[in-house]
Amino acid sequence: MQINITFNGTAQTSDVEPRQLLVDYIRGTGATGTHIGCDTTSCGACTVLVDGTPMKSCTMFAVQANGKSITTVEGLKQNGDLHQIQASFKEKHGLQCGFCTPGMMLTSAALLEENPDPSEDEIRWAISGNICRCTGYINIVKAVQHAGEQLRNS
């Protein structure tokens, strides 16, 4: 089937099998920052933004993204500069192995769009669909708080 999507800001048309998962479609384009961690919508490593909303791309078919705008970690940078959430994850040591990081940052970036000054509980709730096996989340929470602060002050 033919689909038209806006992928990290660029319009593209592709032929896909109806059963192809969105995550496989994305990774097949060479954008391998979107990861697969569990296959059951539990871990969030495959999180991308679909029209700005975090979605688990292992549980969507590529055809369901037809006509939509997809943002992956590769699309976070703006005008060549890191997105604040990327800078804050590094600054606050919000990542270790890096495997959950793209999904975690996209979920966090969407939260800050909606709620620029979230409480710790609001952050923890927002990222509770994204599993991290390394950090214990403390520094991820700090990274999101730091990014929120920087964005509010900018």
Added chain:
Amino acid sequence: MTTTSHPKTPPEIGGIGHSIRRHEDARFIQGAGNYVDDIELKGMLHMAILRSPVAHAKILSIDTSEAEAMDGVVAVVTGELMAQHNLAWMPTLSGDTQAVLATDKVRFQGQEVAAVIATDSYIARDAVSMIFVDYEELPVITDPRQAMAEGAVVIRDDKEDQTDNLVYDWESGDKDLTDRAFAEADKVVSIETHYPRSHPSPLETCGAVADVDPITGQVTVYMTSQAPHAHRTVFALVTGLPEQNIRIISPDIGGGFGNKVPVYPGYVIATAASLLIGKPVKWVESRTENLISTGFARDYHMKGELALNSEGRILGLRSEIWSDQGAFFSDAQPTKFKAGLFHIVTGSYDYPAAHVIAHGAYTNKAPGGVAYRCSFRVTEASYLIERLVQNAAYEIGMDPAEFRSLNFIKPEQFPYHSPTGFVYDSGDYEAAMRKALGIAKYEELREEQKAAREEGRLIGLGLASFTEVVGAGGSDEYDILGLKMFDSAELRIHPTGKAILKLGVRSQGQGHETTFAQIVAEELGIPVGDIKVVEGDTDNTPYGLGTYASRSTPVAGAATAVISRMLREKARKIAAHLMEASPDDLEWEPGKFSVAGSPDKFVTIQDVAFAAYTNMPPDTEYGLEGVHYYDPPNMTYPFGTYVVVVEVDPETGVWNVDRMVAVDDCGVRINPMIVEGQIQGGLTEGFAAAAMQWITFDEDGNCIGSNFMDYLVPTAWETPRFELDETVTPSPHHPIGAKGVGESATVGSPAAYVNAVIDALAHLGVRNIDMPLLPDRVWSAIQDAKKG
């Protein structure tokens, strides 16, 4: 407690003690990490594995014809085909054998039965469902004691000399001395508990891309490997291929935690398939495959007893273990120690007598027994002794903190010879505990607990004052399949003063690219940003045993410091030549040599590096490069005290962590930010073990816990908040005084959480609840206690 005065280098050099932001992060935050599944090679095929749906059965027939006929299917591989190439079985890292693809029987649910190689991963998985296998089911064993019962079916009948299900009997310590201690005891306190089967489940599952060049015979395998060099040697032994033609590349690894230490059948099948077909083959397992077939951890049925005198001094410890090894003995642990380093079970306490017996048994469960974020069964050991100590305190009528204090090994007793043969390097257990109790305001909490009890509220305070043994290890005692557990560092300082450091270990998120550069920066004064760290490619790094069991800093970190110092000595000679002075007259400060007494007459390490390639003294070898293989003189012994405060709901058994205070002493901290990150992760793992995370099996051997909906790993929502602090007692034998920290919190914290819940219920007479402390278990314990 000793303190050190790091950092000694200025921030622009960034040596030990600086919280340098991680070098590796730049690629991870931009989605540019390079994990195994990200590797795409020209003409690459995809592999999927058919796994056994049953736990124990004879294979009567395998029909692959329909699968083979499907469009896009290139080959179907069975055990029979593998056997033709002598690859149906492989050695495990514990010296057992493991089926690569089953030929005769399947021995656990999820065992590898056949594999499909296809042009596309969807087709490979489709074709797997078109392979038809006839099984004749056999009796299933899911418990190690059941496995050793009379008349139990022999699971490993493939092994000629195997007449029962025993894997090993192993013991440590002095039985007679221990029996005497128990005979003299005023009181004996005992506990029997199960440390349940769990799974490291790194977020990236295991996988490989095998690329065999049919013309040159070069075999390149990109693999999720925590130990690429050891794996290369195993590959050479298994396949008979020349080792110089085998290159294992362990690219970015999405977490390991011990899960990526063993060699898995999938790696071998993918490599064989690439060899036979002449094209690259990718295999990446699903989460379910990861959970049901790759290295699990724990599954230890433990009995422990402490002999006590009337004053509360511990006189001796006795312990007996039944270890469930699954269908193949594929622990990855030092050959000499069948129960890993479980004999550290004597803990942080001073007493002369201990005796440990361990039995390992085969069952119809997945093989493994890997060290999940711990140094070979240290977690189980720490859990048992810390649970026993709390129960002993109740028995004697002392506060658990005071009981610990009374029995701690004292600072002046180090190096301390433990009754099971360890030589603890350094420690100040009392100081770490007092610090943790102070932060928690322990005395006040005890008062609050008392008051709460009067209102019918259940508050509990749990402690764990753990000691780990990590950094395996010296060649006199530690090897895996005969490979001694040294590790290596190769340092090359380039003419422009920049450096590349190559290591035999492999980071899986620990931040080696930053911390190991900091060690070089400390020793040579080269700015940390000028040092590149390379790991994980066997063609381009010196031989080493890999990253697990908290051994990278104790062993490869030491190798890094030593080679840096060796090059510094060579640099001194070059500097003397440049300044026309005697080497003995030069003074070193980070980054430069100066002539004693004339600090303005100096050369920098960069000047020296340039001279090493352009202007050497006549009798000196050119270059400023070297490699060192470090054979540790002893293990290191990190320790600490964790204090947990919980409140248990008496109506539901639900418990919440109100506070978790963690004081860790891992010796010198190279990068405090990274150390804290490691501890926070480990405390979360410990909480998971205590609260929710386990893998069970039904009586037919069906795995319960085969996905993240049944096998619960904590999210940000459940994970408690932690309060961290430190004491610093350097290791006296490690070149920079560091001890390793990646696993302390996983090792030490489960007992602290469980002790807290038990403490909340102790006045009712509750002394044990097996992990995980699910609400129904806690509720039942309360009800049973009330019934008396």
